[in-house]
Amino acid sequence: MFKDITLGQFFPGDSVVHKMDPRVKLVLTVLFIIMLFSAKNVYGLLVGIAFTAISYLLSRIPFSMILKSMKPIIPIVAFTAVLNIFFIRTGKMLWHIGFIKIYDEGINTAVFMVTRIICLIVGSSLLTYTTSPIDLTDAIERLLSPLKKIGAPVHELAMMMTIALRFIPTLIEETDKIMNAQKARGSELDTGTFREKVRGMVPIFIPLFVSSFRRAEELAVAMECRCYHGGEGRTRMKQLSAAPRDLFACIYLAVFWAGTIAMNLFFK
């Protein structure tokens, strides 16, 4: 049942966006989010949408992936829309049926908010589509490395993330095995009330936890055997280096940011 899980949502490829320095991509994504929030009207958002659309074209990510990234946010989008439509009570009243009153500003705000959320998720998904989890971890470690000076455990966190990523498939496989073993002993995992289903998970999670601790112990010894002694004096095989394309990407975002500001000024 877990076989079709994809790790993160990395979509391998060799486009310009894929080849970008992950650090630059990460920073630009954060800036993109700020840009979206600085847009004060729909026209400003249109600039953000244009930015997202062009980036997707450059990355050659199939359109179906965009729809896939939107799936989990449908409830949030729907909730935001409903909340704004029904509860904003300023501007001109358009309809009213009994106590339900809908105003034009409610509709406007709903459209604005929904567009912003969709643009936000679709746009930032591009980062995880075009960057492997390991590159992303690497980028986070390097970007945060100045914080090491004030004693933040940056290397440790990055190492934990790497190990977690490494062990997710292994533990999923193990969960599958344990579930089959328990089913073979007659435990019914898919039937019964909610309470019974939850109780049915106990004999799956306990062995899983026990074996995870054993794995952790063995891994720790194996890491020590390979001379692991923390982040001090550690080098990396892969060196990240910013290329001209990373500079272009920065300029590209700057242009759109200027566009957003212009829209804010022109359409008050």
Add this chain to the structure above:
Amino acid sequence: MQVFLNADNVRFSYLSDDEPPVKNEVLKGVSLSVRKGEFVAVLGHNGSGKSTLAKCFNAINLPESGTVTVNGMDTADESRLLDIRKSAGMVFQNPDNQIVATIVEEDVAFALENLGVEPAEIRRRVDESLKLVDMYDYRMHAPHKLSGGQKQRVAIAGILAMDPECILLDEPTAMLDPRGRAEVMSTIKMLNKTKGTTIVLITHYMEEAAQADRVVVIDDGEVLLDGTPKEIFSQVETMKNLGLDVPQVTELVWRLRKDGYDLPADIITEDECVNALSKLLGGKGDAL
């Protein structure tokens, strides 16, 4: 030849989790030395202390009394810790629990990154190690998608990258299928022959031990037998009393000898067995 690993009267015990803790002595005065370039197989049933001893040679376990030296360095000397681990690398039973990274080549690079080697040099040594274990074509793969034998070869490459003079392998084939076992064994033998790497192989498979230069039998925390595979396996009854097996062909010949057939007692490989049997049956020696 020069002694590479040396254990002198080593004692080691684990404390149990009970209250008060019960001391469980695992090594009861083990003395063993391994020369440079030797291929030693260590046999012993579960709980005999063989894994504990291997971990002593890697400074994971420090002996309670007695000394362990690796290439002349005392494992108790903390300032030489990395040098010791670099010259005596260790491969474990479960390949899943010793691979750290999500990409094969990143994992092989792990030890070198820890040692602070220059990136270009890491690249060179990672490629070299992967080629040596014949996993270069898989360098960009995710470890969890490899077979058991392939994973174990990646783990060996991760150790090889440190360019150790000695590799300790703690039942590296126990979780593998026959094909994976053959892959790992041929890799180990190749390293021993071509690179002159000292090999200490802990195993449960007698056929694997028969391929070593020397076999050491450990029982209840002590070295009981030590000799060439032929010397050890010809003592079929002693081995059986220890709860250990001998290679299938040795057992076959032993039983035939007991029934009065005239066969040499020191047969440990299939080829030897075939030759001896066909000679006995009046054939030409290699008739099969």
